[in-house]
Amino acid sequence: MPEMENNVLEVILKRRSCRKYAGEAIQEEKMKRILEAGLLAPTSMNKKPCEFYVITDKAVLQKLSKAKKMGAGMLSVCSAAVAVLADSGKSDVWIEDCACALSYMSLTATAEGVGNCWCQIRNRSTLMGKDAEGNVRKALGVTNEKMRLAGILALGMPASEAKPHTEDEVDWKKVHKI
Numbered sequence: 001m002p003e004m005e006n007n008v009l010e011v012i013l014k015r016r017s018c019r020k021y022a023g024e025a026i027q028e029e030k031m032k033r034i035l036e037a038g039l040l041a042p043t044s045m046n047k048k049p050c051e052f053y054v055i056t057d058k059a060v061l062q063k064l065s066k067a068k069k070m071g072a073g074m075l076s077v078c079s080a081a082v083a084v085l086a087d088s089g090k091s092d093v094w095i096e097d098c099a100c101a102l103s104y105m106s107l108t109a110t111a112e113g114v115g116n117c118w119c120q121i122r123n124r125s126t127l128m129g130k131d132a133e134g135n136v137r138k139a140l141g142v143t144n145e146k147m148r149l150a151g152i153l154a155l156g157m158p159a160s161e162a163k164p165h166t167e168d169e170v171d172w173k174k175v176h177k178i
């Protein structure tokens with residue numbers, strides 16, 4: 001068991017946001033494991049309100065990259081993206097549930113050697129000052145207003161890899177023991 005825990009920490013250290021991708025397709029098996037991680041992520045009261053939209057259509061990815069004012073450019077160059085939506089009527093903590101799924105997928109992608117980057121959508125605005133969520137919902141064809149969106153995970157084989165995090169970055173001052 002301790003060996004397994006160390007492996008998780010190794011992946012956590014290795015994970016860096018990747019915004020430049022080589023353009024090659026992500027192997028189906030890798031993609032399957034990434035999605036499996038999202039589907040297996042814990043949810044409050046086990047309500048499982050999340051739905052996963054896998055986007056590989058270049059025209060849709062292009063639209064998504066312009067869904068908010070800035071910070072979504074990687075969606076125009078990634079190979080695939082997973083938008084995590086949740087039924088806000090099903091859970092009052094759908095944001096946390098989505099964030100958990102996004103994190104699990106991000107770490108699994110890292111473990112699989114797949115570059116990835118979280119693209120925040122909730123609480124972000126469009127160039128025109130409107131809600132970015134609306135743009136994404138439209139691009140994905142989601143009409144149910146109860147389906148809310150936390151973020152999108154951009155995925156692709158990395159064009160280059162940033163240096164992993166190191167133990168030196170760990171700020172133990174943020175830990176308060178009572």
Ligand SMILES: Cc1cc2nc3c(=O)[nH]c(=O)nc-3n(C[C@H](O)[C@H](O)[C@H](O)COP(=O)(O)O)c2cc1C
Nearest residue numbers: 015016017018019070071072117118119120121162
């Ligand atoms: C909740 C959340 C939202 C983020 N939103 C964006 C985003 O919209 N665009 C982007 O390029 N990166 C986004 N990031 C990535 C962060 O900028 C990145 O994780 C941070 O700078 C640390 O760098 P690292 O991921 O390489 O460790 C987001 C990360 C998190 C956790």
